[in-house]
Amino acid sequence: MTQISDVLVVGGGQAGLAAGYHLRRLGVEFTVLDADTAPGGAWQHTWDSLRLFSPAAYSSLPGRIMPGRPGETYPDAGHVVDYLADYEKRYELPVQHGVRAQAVHRDGGRLRVETDAGDWSARAVVSATGTWSRPFLPAVPGRDIFTGRQLHTVAYRRPADFAGRRVVVVGGGNSGAQIAADLALAGIDLTWATQRPPRYLADDIDGRILFDVATARRRALDEGRADSGGVASLGDIVAVPPVRAARAAGLLAARPMFTRLTATGATWADGSHVEADTVIWCTGFRPALAHLAPLGLRGTRGHIPTEGTQAAGEPRLHLLGYGDWTGPASATLIGVGRAARDAARQIARLLST
Incomplete structure (x- = not known):
């Protein structure tokens, strides 16, 4: 019925x-x-x-x-x-x-x-x-032959789940930075890979300002004025306290995106290789x-x-x-x-x- x-x-x-x-x-x-x-x-x-x-x-x-x-x-x-x-x-x-x-x-x-x-x-x-x-996973070469664990942001819960593991976190947005900081501050063996160098917003910017910026951009577009770029013009990562703490401790040194996964880790264009047990894809939705x-x-x-x-x-x-x-x-x-x-x-x- x-x-x-x-x-x-x-x-x-x-x-x-x-x-x-x-x-x-x-x-x-x-x-x-x-x-x-x-x-x-x-x-x-x-x-x-x-x-x-x-x-x-x-x-x-x-x-x-x-x-x-x-x-x-x-x-x-x-x-x-x-x-x-x-x-x-x-x-x-x-x-x-x-x-x-x-x-x-x-x-x-x-x-x-x-x-x-x-x-x-x-x-x-x-x-x-x-x-x-609807999590998004990029078509990275070698993703199907990597023998370790792969998971998306949606399946990540806590650093304790990765104790003793070598983890590669992929993604230069807020999720990638926060999860990388979470793992780094817990002493997990971490490699953080991003498409471009991390772009942090100023420490005093939070959601209140981001909302105002997004609204102003929409209003400008509706009125036929030039696109200000909105939130994206300010950066990609909101520097929440754990991210700031990990960054200040030198624990958030991002590497460029690797070119492929192998059975046991990730390889970069310069031939360097990192052994890994886990890849966490913080690659959006x-x-x-x-x-x-x-x-x-x-x-x-x-x-x-x-x-x-x-x-x-x-x-x-x-x-x-x-x-x-x-x-x-x-x-x-x-x-x-x-x-x-x-x-x-x-x-x-x-x-x-």
């Missing part, structure tokens, strides 16, 4: 909850479907030492400031999970956990959403599935959009063209929280609220016609 809802929000992490908050404020009937069996979105699957870039008050969803904790400047992932669970409960958001959306189809004047728990029919859909479930494939909307770079959050080829579909292409800083806690508000308003107008 097909279940009915005016709006279906696919994904119950920070973007899905922000969408639910604004839909509720507008009096729109909706249901949130979340593949995870518990609240917290991707934050419940991160590594133990992960911390936000900003203080709690500047890492909040709309309507509810994230409370701080004594002695904690930058909240850890567990703090965020608790906050999201409380947010969901506080606003009585209708989240159905443990329901995975598999495909979205056009069905006359509605959209039909197939899930592993049966079909739903909705007048509009908000896709807020994020990127965590792609948007998790497989459930939208039946709609035939995919554009370049795997993105679906959008006007704001609205899919250009399907006005009943909004995409939220995947990155700047679905709203400035919309993949962040503090940034997703504005895009969620705009999406909810457009959906409310659509339903009123």
